[in-house]
Amino acid sequence: MSVALGMDAFSIGLGMGMLSLRLKQIMKIGITIGLFHMLMPLAGMTIGKQILLHFGNIAGLIGGLLLVILGVTMIRSSFSSNDEPLVQPVGLGLFVFALSASLDSFSVGLSLGIYGAKTWLTILMFGMMSMLLTWAGLIMGKKVQKWFGSYGEAFGGCILLAFGVKILFPF
Template structure:
C-alpha cells in the first residue's frame, strides 16, 4: 500500500521536477511530502471510525482540484507569464503541493483506522516510501527538463493536471 501511495508522489514529482530548482529544494520537498504522508493517514486513522466515506471523497476532490489548478498555473506561467510568476514549491506553495499529493493517504488512513491497522509502523512506512519516491521523481523530472527545456515545464504542468483529473475521475 505504501508503494501505491508513493507512486502518486513519484508521478506528480516527476512533473514538478521539470521546473528548474536546486537539489536542496528537492531535498526539502521530499521531506515535506514524507511528513505529509505520515500526518495525513495518521489523521485519517485517528478519526476513521468517526467519519463517513463521503468526507474522504471530499478530500480527494479537493486534492484533485488543487493539482489541476497548480498544473494549469504552471502551464500558463510557462507559456504566457514571467519567470517570477511560476509556482515554486516553497513556502505555502510547497504545503499546497504536499497536501494535494498526500490527500489520498488520508482516505487510506480512514479505512485503515476502521480496520485497526498498526498505526505507527504503517504511517512511518508510508512516509519513508513516499519521500524516497518523491526524490526519485524530482531527479528524473530534472533530467527530463534539461532535455526538453520549456516544453518540459509544460509537460510537467500537464502531468499535474492529469493526476488531478485522475483523482477526480478514478478509472
C-alpha cells in the first residue's frame, strides 16, 4: 500500500522535476513529501470512521484540483518570456505540492483507522516510500528536462495536469 500511495508522489515528482532544481531542493522536497505522507494518514487514522463518509471524496477532489492548477500554471509559464517559472517547490509552493501529493493518503488513513492497522509502522512505511519515490521522480524529471530543453516545463505541467484530471474524473 505504501508503494501505491508513493506512486502519485513519483508521478508528481516527475512533472516537477522538469523545473531546474538543485540537488538540495530535491532532497528537501522528498523529505517534505515524506513527512506529509506520514502526517496525513496519521490525521486520517485519528479521525477515523466518522469523517470517512463525508470527507473521502472531497480530499481526492481537492488534490486533483490542486494538481490541475499547478499543471496549468507550469504550462502557461513555459510559454512566457520570463525564465523563472510561476510555480516553485519552495515556501507556499512546496506546501501546495506536498499537500496535493498526500491528500489521498489522508483518505487511506481514515480507512486504515477503521481496520486497526499498526499506526506507527504504517505511517513510517508511507513516509519512507513516498520520500524515496519522490526523489526518484524528481531526479528522473531533471534528466528528462535536459532532453526536452525549453519544452521540459510544459511537459512537466502536462504530466501534473493529466494526473489531476485523472483524479478528478476517474475512468
